[in-house]
Amino acid sequence: MSVATHESGSPARTTQPVLELTGIGKHFGAVQALAGVDFEVHPGEVVALVGDNGAGKSTLVKIMSGVYQADSGSMRVEGREVHVHSPSAAQSLGIATVFQDLALCDNLDVVANLFLGSELGLNAWMDEVAMEKESWRLLRELGAKIPTVRIPVASLSGGQRQTVAIARSLVGSPKVVMLDEPTAALGVAQTAEVLNLVERLREQHLGVVLISHNMADVQAVADRIVVLRLGRNEAEFRTVDVTTEQLVAAITGASDNVVAERNARHTQPPAGETATREDEA
Numbered sequence: 001m002s003v004a005t006h007e008s009g010s011p012a013r014t015t016q017p018v019l020e021l022t023g024i025g026k027h028f029g030a031v032q033a034l035a036g037v038d039f040e041v042h043p044g045e046v047v048a049l050v051g052d053n054g055a056g057k058s059t060l061v062k063i064m065s066g067v068y069q070a071d072s073g074s075m076r077v078e079g080r081e082v083h084v085h086s087p088s089a090a091q092s093l094g095i096a097t098v099f100q101d102l103a104l105c106d107n108l109d110v111v112a113n114l115f116l117g118s119e120l121g122l123n124a125w126m127d128e129v130a131m132e133k134e135s136w137r138l139l140r141e142l143g144a145k146i147p148t149v150r151i152p153v154a155s156l157s158g159g160q161r162q163t164v165a166i167a168r169s170l171v172g173s174p175k176v177v178m179l180d181e182p183t184a185a186l187g188v189a190q191t192a193e194v195l196n197l198v199e200r201l202r203e204q205h206l207g208v209v210l211i212s213h214n215m216a217d218v219q220a221v222a223d224r225i226v227v228l229r230l231g232r233n234e235a236e237f238r239t240v241d242v243t244t245e246q247l248v249a250a251i252t253g254a255s256d257n258v259v260a261e262r263n264a265r266h267t268q269p270p271a272g273e274t275a276t277r278e279d280e281a
């Protein structure tokens with residue numbers, strides 16, 4: 001299946017990708033989940049990864065985050081080839097992931113959740129103070145609306161919980177943050193808050209990968225949209241260039257593909273000048 005790149009192409013780039021995957025393949029038994037997939041994200045860029053159920057989005061994200069290893073292909077971080085054997089290897093390379101389940105500990109407060117498994121320093125008293133200060137710094141950077149960092153996360157709203165999970169992903173100062181369906185369970189106002197957070201991440205010059213089924217969210221916040229279908233690159237668009245209809249067509253394979261549709265439109269003769277068999281003869 002060909003890649004239907006919109007005629008405007010990708011935006012002019014002066015940076016090298018912070019994360020780049022080339023020719024990624026992955027199978028589970030007889031199922032070819034990914035075949036020859038290319039993907040890249042640049043610093044200060046939000047790339048949406050979209051596709052129908054089973055398109056391969058989660059598998060690709062899990063490869064980038066070290067949960068799965070690819071069968072083929074290569075991965076580069078800031079131009080250097082890397083092998084990501086585990087989630088902790090991904091983290092130490094600066095690749096952070098916020099999975100859909102958020103993996104928060106409901107009974108612990110915001111500070112404890114932010115630093116779970118990565119407690120600062122050795123002195124216990126200093127640790128608490130330093131961690132609380134760092135918590136506020138991280139939340140402030142995100143423009144987050146959390147009233148106090150000393151309440152159990154169970155008492156926070158869905159949007160605030162997402163905020164805590166995103167703030168936690170920033171603890172190791174990553175270069176790339178991947179967000180798996182961050183607005184899936186949220187209402188309108190909370191979705192808007194989370195989209196604001198995504199913009200904050202871009203302002204901080206991070207590469208952001210956003211997995212979403214929600215085209216409105218994707219079109220509101222992404223710079224570029226990569227469409228996977230049946231485990232392959234189906235299309236890629238600059239968000240400013242694409243309509244919702246074109247996106248949906250690429251996701252479902254309905255247009256097979258947008259470039260073909262466009263070419264057909266452009267090669268059609270003007271109305272009233274329809275070619276006949278006689279004309280052609």
Ligand SMILES: Nc1ncnc2c1ncn2[C@@H]1O[C@H](COP(=O)(O)OP(=O)(O)OP(=O)(O)O)[C@@H](O)[C@H]1O
Pocket residue numbers: 028031032033051052053054055056057058059060
């Ligand atoms: N652990 C696994 N074992 C076997 N097959 C798998 C596994 N994970 C994914 N697959 C298969 O790989 C293909 C891609 O699945 P994947 O979950 O990556 O798609 P997705 O785009 O994330 O879909 P969704 O939007 O439904 O989450 C599917 O055919 C799926 O059934």
